[in-house]
Amino acid sequence: MNKLFSPAIALMNRLDYTRKFMVLGLIYLVAITVVVYSLYASLNQVARTSQRQLEGLELIKPISSGVQFMQQHRGLSTGVLGGNEAMRNQCDTKEIETAAAFDAIERRLSASLVLSEDWARLKADWNSLQKGWSHWTVDENFSTHTDLIDRMLVFEVRVADDYALTFDSDVDAFYLIDTTINKLPLALERLGRIRAFGTGILTQKQISAYQQAEMIALIAELRHALKFLAINLEKTGQFNPGIQNPLLAATEDIVDSARQIVDLVQSDIITEHFVTSPEDFFKMATAAIDKGYRQMDQTLLPKTEALITGRIQHTKNKLHVSIGIAVLLLLVVHYFLIGIYYAMIGSIQSLTRSARVFAGGDMRERINLDTRDELRQVGDSFNEMADGFNALLAARLEDKASETRLRSIIDASPVPMVLNDDQQNITFLNPAFIQTFGYTLEDIPTLTDWWAKASPDPEYREWMAATWQTTLETVLHDDSQFNPVELNIRCHSGSTKTVLANASSIKQSLGSVHLVVLYDINERKKAEQKVLEREARYRAVTYSANDAIITTNSAGNITGWNRGAETIFGYTETEVSGQPLTLLMPPRYRDPHLIGMKRVLSGGVSHINDKTIELAGLRKDGSEFPLELSLAKWEASEGWFVTGIIRDITERKQAEADLRIAAIAFETQEAMMITDTNQVILKVNQAFVRITGYSAEEAIGQTPALLKSGYQDAKFYQTMWESLVRDGYWQSEIWNRRKCGDVYPERITITAVTNAEGNVVNYVGTFDDISQHKKAEETIHDLVFYDSLTKLPNRRLLLERLKHSIEVERRDGKQLALMMLDLDRFKVINDSLGYLAGDELLQQVATRIATRLRKVDIVARLRKVDLLAHLGGDEFIMLLEDITHTEDAARVAEQVIAILSKPSI
16 A cells, blocks of 8 residues: 555655645645536536527427428318319418428528538429429329428428437426427328318319228328327326326317318218318318417427426526535635644644653653644653653662562463573473463473474474574564464374464563463364354355345445456456445435445444345446345444345346336237137237127137137138247138127237247237228229229229230130120110119119029020129120120120110119
8 A cells, every 4th residue: 555655655755744735735626626627517518408409499480380381382282283263372372481481491590401401402392392383283282292291390300309309318308399399290290181182182072092092091190190199298298297287188179170170081071972162171170280280389399498498597506506515615625724734733843842852851741732633642652652761760670579570470371471591491381381281391491392392293393493483583683573473282182272372572671581472272263264164155155146245344335246246237356346335326326325324334224134125226337227235234343334235137127117018018909819828718908808799707718719700611720720830920811700699800910929948838819800991992992893873893893804804715715705785865864854864774774784684594694704894874895705606695685685675664
């Protein structure tokens, strides 16, 4: 330790106390200055970041307005292109407002963002859209607007990134910002697309199959976005109680308005009623969207600004208080340094004056310092020296009496003692020696005789005699104290005792002799051996334990460290030995730890051995991890110690989180069931109960055969099990039966769950009722391939079937016939009886040809491979495949004419 501080010691020895204290004051001033500056830089960085976030929020406002105006322009321009000129004035107004919004955004953007490629492309695309939208189709206009809005939303997120909005560490501000920048704009954009798409369809009063499918997809996307918006707004309110009630009300209002728009689309547009005017639909959708933007402008953005502004003020206050405390501490330290300086100088002057008086011959001079420091010890040592000097003078006068008294003390001592002279003759053995070792003065008149008796082993005897002689010579030469030597002594009885031998030279009172004291430490050695064995066992256990076992002394410094601690924290024992335990704690735990340790060691906490707590630890690499801590307080000769057993519970915490997530995921909208390897149902969720009609109590203990419909054969299930064994999962569509007896289609996925050895322990099945999906597919298929009036195949299906038939006939060398049929004087019927009568006639014609022809001669009837299609108006097409003779087609044609020649009622 002296080598470590030798430079500082050398420097201090060259300085007087005035300069020493000046150096200490200067060092402390520099240290406190560095700390204050570091604190200032850290807090100032927080304030600057928060100020930049406020600037980013001011920039988000015009960008949101620009997106809102573009969304409205998209809807209005879609209506204008669809033929609704009444929307043109509103469209022109929104175009002007959008252009103004672009100018406002550019004025507020930083130079780097203005010059960025993203902004340049956005502005160029808007200018191109302004000039060309009136010449585009409805689909081109919708697609271009939507792409531009999407890129504007992406640009808004980039702006938020540049201004550190999306990286806010405060959870209350994070959810506010995430809702404002991501979740709410995403939901409003989906609603805006429905507004534009629906306005265009209502303007044209017609909807294609593609448009129906696209509108259904938009509705699904809107519902998905609204679901996540509601979740985010709920979390936002949870962490911002001041706006929780307004947010919940606004959430319900936005969701209800969106639901009304969706209901209107489903009941009026998808069903092709087209009762709502495009202007009314646009206004209703715009009102719903404006509620969302109003919520953003009036609640979310102001609350975010208030939070960030409060953080800036808090940071500034903390900075001022910290600097004030640092300055106060500096003044207090310097005050006490000056006090210490004057106290030491006064004591040194008093010591100097008394020493000079004593050196002048006044033996009564004593030093009396009114202090409790080391200088007081120097003064007391001076006084002891003076007293000893006076006592030495008196002892010389009573030397003979002292020698007699010393012999009496040695003789009465219970500790074995020996006197020998410089010629190594033993002159005296006290009774304790004779009793302990069994040797008398006649047995060991000299040290040589003693060594021979005490150690029969020649090598050990030689070492013992040499060590003793060397140690004694060193003491005599250096006038130093004798270092006790541990020796093994053979007694007269043949037993061996371990002793601690000490010696002292007595020259003045008893002559030139040496007093040797032999302490019997045989029992102590046995106790020490047991302690060493227990310590070895303890070290073996602690070293091999997987948990960290750490011991600290009363100062809070680490004194014990095992391999488990090295594995968990990343420090070696050398690195942490003597370091404070707070090295292993995140900063937020350090002050409470120091307070708690003071209470424990002072007796404020009497019992801590049965307490286990969970905290966070800090590894060498700076990463935090969860831990479980158990403490034990114990006392040794060196003082109080605290031993902690620390367990890394990262995996346990992750497992708990996974279990929570799994529990939430289990109660999804999809039905789920878990079985064992024997297919016995162990658990089902609420969606299972809702879809199948079976309660959990009814299903658990049964097998999935409970739901079997009988639509799938044994080969189907064999293929399913082969896939599960081979791939570990299986997915398909299947027909199952509800408790009420209804058969329904479902999309099902079965996954095999394996253990660590790779053996299957469970099967997890998830399925969903796709009845509505199947019906929607059938409806879309009928709309695409069949005539809505006659229910016959339309032109599209006819062309696909004809193409396929031609390829088949060419490949196989067969024949086909294509016959066209129209109705004579059909226009007369329409003009005289009306279109309803004409439609009814077409339906009857289709029915007669399709049904009655099947009842006639087998040669002339329509087969499954033949096709009857309605092209439109009074035109029909018959496709006859795989005919042998042309006369076959003629016979079918004659039969059709005969059927249609009969009167229609």
